[in-house]
Amino acid sequence: MADKPRIKLPKEAAKGEVIQIKTLVSHVMESGQRKDAQGKAIPRKIINKFACEFNGKPVFSCALEPAISANPYVQFDARVDEAGTFKFSWTDDDGTVITAEEKIAFKA
Amino acid sequence: MRAINRRQAFALGGGFVMLTLMPIAADAEVTGDAAKWIETFTGGKPPAKGKIALDLPEIAENGNTVPLSINIESPMTADAYVKDVLIIADGNPNAGVATLSFTPLSGKAEASIRIRLATTQNVIAVAKMSDGSLFMEQKTVKVTIGGCGG
Numbered sequence: 001m002a003d004k005p006r007i008k009l010p011k012e013a014a015k016g017e018v019i020q021i022k023t024l025v026s027h028v029m030e031s032g033q034r035k036d037a038q039g040k041a042i043p044r045k046i047i048n049k050f051a052c053e054f055n056g057k058p059v060f061s062c063a064l065e066p067a068i069s070a071n072p073y074v075q076f077d078a079r080v081d082e083a084g085t086f087k088f089s090w091t092d093d094d095g096t097v098i099t100a101e102e103k104i105a106f107k108a
Numbered sequence: 109m110r111a112i113n114r115r116q117a118f119a120l121g122g123g124f125v126m127l128t129l130m131p132i133a134a135d136a137e138v139t140g141d142a143a144k145w146i147e148t149f150t151g152g153k154p155p156a157k158g159k160i161a162l163d164l165p166e167i168a169e170n171g172n173t174v175p176l177s178i179n180i181e182s183p184m185t186a187d188a189y190v191k192d193v194l195i196i197a198d199g200n201p202n203a204g205v206a207t208l209s210f211t212p213l214s215g216k217a218e219a220s221i222r223i224r225l226a227t228t229q230n231v232i233a234v235a236k237m238s239d240g241s242l243f244m245e246q247k248t249v250k251v252t253i254g255g256c257g258g
Contacts, residue, residue: 018215031224033201059213062221065204067197069173069222076208079184079215 005100007088012105013080021052022075025090025098031066047098049091050074055084080104138232142198146234149194149207155234155242162233162245171225171251176205180217180235180243184210190217192236199229226254 005025013019025047032044044066051061060076078086083106090098138146146155163177182190189212195205210217217235225231232246 054213057213058209058211060211060219061209062219063207063209065206066202067200067205067224069224073220073222075220077214077216077218079213081213 005088005090005098007086007100007102009086009102009104012107014107016079016081018077018079019104020075020077021086022073023050023052023088024071024073026071027090027092029066029068029070029072033066045093047072047090048093049089051089051091052076052078053087054078054080055082059086138198138230140198141203142196142232145194145196145203146232149192149234149236150242153242155244157244159243160233160235160245162231162247164231164247164249166248167250167252168225169252171227171254173222174225174249174251175220176223176231177220178208178218178233182217182237184212184215184217186212187238189214189238190235191238193217193219194234194236195221195223196232196234197223197225197229198232200224200226205231225249225251227251 003026005023008022010019027047028045029047030042030045032041034042036042046064046066046068048064049061050064052059059078062074064072083104086102086104088100159181161179164174168174176195178193180190180193182188184190190210193208196203197205205223206221208219228250230246230248232244235243
């Protein structure tokens with residue numbers, strides 16, 4: 001089904017540095033507005049929630065509606081106070097959750 | 109009575125044009141579904157202007173993916189930060205687009221997403237700060253090819 005999400009962030013950061021994180025996940029984001037060849041509505045199927053945590057603490061999250069484009073791209077910032085792991089999760093309408101993790105280290 | 113010369117006539121005409129355009133250029137009344145979304149988000153409190161920089165193309169050739177960037181002025185400390193941001197497109201079948209939730213760990217109240225727009229319409233952003241104050245900004249996007257249905 002879904003490919004591995006693509007996440008772009010620096011490998012290391014200075015203490016207190018604000019870094020930019022770019023994420024993209026493959027998903028049709030079927031809006032529920034479209035109709036198939038027979039004129040029947042195609043049921044809605046979207047990622048309705050995206051969340052990012054850093055060492056267990058919430059950093060950024062968003063609730064998404066059908067008005068989000070296919071293959072949802074989300075870019076946001078995060079302040080890095082300690083080395084650790086970013087956890088990302090995308091929740092589908094059908095309940096499946098796509099997750100990913102990225103580690104970040106301190107600049108030597 | 110003094111006759112109106114050419115220059116004054118133009119000024120007068122211009123004034124009328126401005127008057128008729130005013131409601132569209134300034135705060136167009138938000139109605140219907142969009143208004144409901146905003147009311148649920150704000151709890152009926154009117155939001156103030158400013159603090160939000162909403163970046164959208166003036167003309168979107170393809171309504172299926174319209175890049176949207178938002179940047180809100182805030183120190184983003186534990187005492188004062190941007191909590192939630194509601195993004196609304198008032199001409200879509202469902203006005204809601206996204207609700208972004210920031211934390212002090214976000215560092216900056218800045219995000220980019222790509223949205224679908226069905227027709228030419230206003231995109232509205234309402235931000236809720238940690239102290240409960242509200243800010244609003246809106247922008248009109250002309251859409252050449254709609255991004256819903258089909």
